[in-house]
Amino acid sequence: MCQLLGMNCNTPTDILFSFEGFHRRGGLTDHHADGWGIAFFENKGCRVFLDDKPSVESPVADLVRRYPIKSENVIAHIRKATQGEINLANTHPFMREMWGQYWIFAHNGNLESFHPEAGEHYRPVGTTDSERAFCHLMEKLRVKWSEPPEEDALFEEVARLAAEISANGVFNFMLSNGQSLFVHCSTHLHYIIRRAPFNTAHLVDDDVSVDFASVTTPRDQVAMIATQPLTDNERWTALSPGELILFRDGEPRLIHKQAG
């Protein structure tokens, strides 16, 4: 199973501390060694760093660890290949443009039986179930709306499509257009909101701590989302199966829970 990491903030923030622990899961503290990637939104722009090397020995991961890119929305992924060869075209996160916005997507799970028809607007380049699901999602949204809809309507439609696609298997995913971060859980996803008063956090994967009070201002608010909690002295909230959350400005704004 792959590992997902997401961040959504009310002010551009670097992800160095969390990435420090997360990237060690790519071949060191865990066995997700089939490539990795990270996307940083900076306003409307986006840069995606990809590598098909395991993240613990990747020169690109070294760069990301040293270069404090400040971003309001980040999505990272460490791959354990279930479908599709290990190559760059199959490395998450994936990017497409819709409505004059970049959209970034990463997936953890398996959608073996999912083979939707090729779209008019979006087609996969690689051979993963994940990119197929992403293109299908984009296609459905783009066909429904030729201009960006209201956020509530968009959220409802993403929830509907996520439920539909989830019928084909495990569909934990993160999706962002640089403003909001959509997070959908089939099996494992956890989040935490960090806001004042800030405390010291300690990484699960490495003996590293950070005192957030020393690197933040009192109005900063940061949502961190990960497959498994990254710290061992903070309280993370588990998402329930079928739950979709839209994070904006560092907090959950819209929540959809599956009827139980």
Add this chain to the structure above:
Amino acid sequence: MCQLLGMNCNTPTDILFSFEGFHRRGGLTDHHADGWGIAFFENKGCRVFLDDKPSVESPVADLVRRYPIKSENVIAHIRKATQGEINLANTHPFMREMWGQYWIFAHNGNLESFHPEAGEHYRPVGTTDSERAFCHLMEKLRVKWSEPPEEDALFEEVARLAAEISANGVFNFMLSNGQSLFVHCSTHLHYIIRRAPFNTAHLVDDDVSVDFASVTTPRDQVAMIATQPLTDNERWTALSPGELILFRDGEPRLIHKQAG
């Protein structure tokens, strides 16, 4: 004016030597200090490194200088902003997906009066004339063909569209889908084909030489294309205004010259 650099080869090759000279033009030997970017195709996959810092002081450029990514098609760009703010969304090269292939584009010039209608399939995210031209080009190709056409037909159509768009100003550009590299000249572009017997080349921008014989095999063939020649002891060929060349496997395969 911006600077363009392209490479097309018959075998995956690193661009370290040429990038060494090229990146110095971003703020050191020349004044193109408004960000830079480079895209590497690896089979169908593509990674794009972008930075809105000048390339001579960019940590991302440091990574690219040290990490020998082997690629058959590379497009790099150093920006001197003429239109659009200096930010990541306006940094070349730009990427879109068409026909299940990634397409990469970078532009040098100015198309001040060019404001085409928003497309059905592709829209700009940033505010540059360059991204507008790229999206327009993609839109026209996608509307004409819903599946990838024969290379000759595609080349003729790109030549027609390039001539049409060029009526709005200066349109030097590079475009690639990972198989072929299209290069169009309005004003300044030069290329060189390196093949056996290989010689030693010396950079214009830095006192660095490389003996290509020691790093190649006899069947390697590499086309380098740049705004201005990168070496001072090799013979570069200047493209003529209105000329479009399709490079494949390290050599010019199709050439369109403007009727004189």
